[in-house]
Amino acid sequence: MTLHLDAVVFDVADANAAAAFWAGLLDRTVLAEPDGALVPGTATQVGLRFVTSDTAQVGPRQLHLHLTSSTLEHQQQTVQRALDLGGRHLDVGQSPDDRFIVLADPGDDELCVIEPGNTYLAGTGYLGEVTCDGTRDVGVFWHEALDWPLVLDEDGQTAIQSPHGGTKISWDSWDSWDSWDSWEDPSAPPEHVRNRQRLDLVADDPAREAERLIALGATRLADQSGHLELADPDGHEFGLRTA
Numbered sequence: 001m002t003l004h005l006d007a008v009v010f011d012v013a014d015a016n017a018a019a020a021f022w023a024g025l026l027d028r029t030v031l032a033e034p035d036g037a038l039v040p041g042t043a044t045q046v047g048l049r050f051v052t053s054d055t056a057q058v059g060p061r062q063l064h065l066h067l068t069s070s071t072l073e074h075q076q077q078t079v080q081r082a083l084d085l086g087g088r089h090l091d092v093g094q095s096p097d098d099r100f101i102v103l104a105d106p107g108d109d110e111l112c113v114i115e116p117g118n119t120y121l122a123g124t125g126y127l128g129e130v131t132c133d134g135t136r137d138v139g140v141f142w143h144e145a146l147d148w149p150l151v152l153d154e155d156g157q158t159a160i161q162s163p164h165g166g167t168k169i170s171w172d173s174w175d176s177w178d179s180w181d182s183w184e185d186p187s188a189p190p191e192h193v194r195n196r197q198r199l200d201l202v203a204d205d206p207a208r209e210a211e212r213l214i215a216l217g218a219t220r221l222a223d224q225s226g227h228l229e230l231a232d233p234d235g236h237e238f239g240l241r242t243a
Contacts, residue, residue: 003203007047011196012107015050024085044166062197064110066129078113134171137233202243
């Protein structure tokens with residue numbers, strides 16, 4: 001193994017509550033970790049890691065998740081299950097004609113339950129997409145970093161997918177959820193604030209992989225006890241550690 005996407009990370013106020021929600025919704029297990037909890041993925045479905053943080057509501061939202069539906073009944077079942085597990089409906093300015101349904105999980109992270117018949121997410125599995133705010137350069141960066149095929153590259157939108165199929169990861173420079181639910185304090189000084197959502201990578205040789213990622217356009221931010229923190233070409237943090 002060279003470089004592998006281990007999970008999408010969420011800084012939250014209560015990692016156990018967020019992990020229990022997603023494990024229940026996706027029918028997965030929860031693995032306890034020293035600073036939170038992991039809902040493991042598979043070869044074709046992305047894992048989700050939740051880290052308890054006192055500053056969970058401070059950083060920007062970089063991404064949200066899309067769940068797929070096979071029928072309208074299945075879509076409503078997913079919504080009801082999410083509500084029963086502690087989720088809530090969320091108004092982000094969607095119109096009555098929109099067929100997707102927007103919810104928030106117990107950590108206040110957004111998700112969409114996508115309508116049936118969505119051909120773009122056909123065959124991706126239940127967790128169909130991790131959709132991120134980012135430029136085309138970032139999509140190309142992750143295509144090269146993970147060696148995943150670039151399955152969408154048009155009009156500034158990019159998406160990659162594992163060679164095994166499954167969950168897509170996409171970037172769109174205008175699709176920022178911050179414009180719908182702003183985290184920014186206008187009185188705060190203009191400085192960088194750590195993203196509370198990010199990608200977590202593992203490798204047999206993190207130092208060597210870090211050099212390769214830097215050559216592709218990443219920036220080294222920190223090195224703490226074998227856990228490296230870098231930023232992609234748009235400045236979004238991601239973690240890299242030993243497998």
